[in-house]
Amino acid sequence: MQLPKYQLKSGRELLSYEFISQGPKGLIEKRIQFTLLNQEEVYNLAFGDKDPITGEIDDLVVSNNGDSEKVLSTVVSAVYAFCDKHPEASIFALGSTPARTRLYRIGLAKYFDEIKDDFEIYGQLEDQWELFEKGKEYLAFLAQRKLS
Amino acid sequence: MKTIEELNTSKVPIVIIDKSLDELNDVVLFPEKVEKAKEVIAKVGLPKKIALPQTSVSPITDHGNDPFVVKKVEEAKSFFQKNGLNGLPKSVK
Incomplete structure (x- = not known):
């Protein structure tokens, strides 16, 4: 089943992504980043809102743009894209709160x-x-693409 | 190349490549989360299926020390010392 998701933009290594959330609060630019943690190909997944004035990324803000499911679906699709480029990688995810x-x-x-x-x-x-x-009630999550 | 149908049904999305985003690869956007992630992994480790072995062994080095391989090499050396190339089929010489 194809779930609604936003269009992703990324660099060539598919490590850093951007997409634009659209909702009652207008357009909110969001960033996703996969950061290598160690030499065992474990990457940290994090995402947040880009401040339109400072350009800084905030992973604590609650934007409440009415599209949380679409945002989550977009992050999941970024994981698929990342793993397509980095099939041996594992992805670690932990909420900022x-x-x-x-x-x-x-x-x-x-x-x-x-x-x-x-x-x-x-x-x-x-x-x-x-x-x-x-x-x-897990404290953190780890995912690895199954190799067919 | 994937067909349109394959692209439409694939879970791997079509991503627009923006080379300017490559500049972010060397910038850690979420340093606190990265540090926290490192702490968790240092404390808990990784699932056994994902964790790599502590020492990686070179198969070539291993075979070099394999008693079976050593024995077969000695047998081969002995054969050539005795027979030279005369023992080999013509197609191999």
Whole structure:
């Protein structure tokens, strides 16, 4: 099932992305970045709003533009694009606040059936990882593309 | 090349390439999150399926020390010392 998502722009290495959220609060430019954490091909996934005046990226702001599902779908599509270019990579994701981590968990649970055939997804519980299960309060997430 | 139908149904999106965004690759936009991520991984590690082994072994070096390989090499050397190339089929000489 193709979910609505925004058009992505990216550099040639598909590490940094931009897209524009459209809603009642107008146009909000958002950025997604995959940052290499270590030599084991583990990348951190983060995204936030670009301040139109300063140009800085804020991952704490709540923009409330009425399109959170479309934004999440767009981030998921960026993950697919990134993994298409970097098939050996693993992706780590952690919310900037506990509330955001919970939002990621809800989003993962919602889209789990769509993505479980393509990704091995893990959730962190205190000091260990386990395969992601809906309904559990994970602290962070890790995903790796399944190689066909 | 993918067909239109394949592009429409693919989960990999069509991404517009903007070379100016390459400049961001060397800029860590979310340094606190990156540091936090490193802390978590340092503390918890990675799932076993994802974590690479601590030491990576070169297959070539390994085979060089494999007793079976060493034995076969010695047998081959002994054969050539005894027979030279005369023992080989004409197609190989």
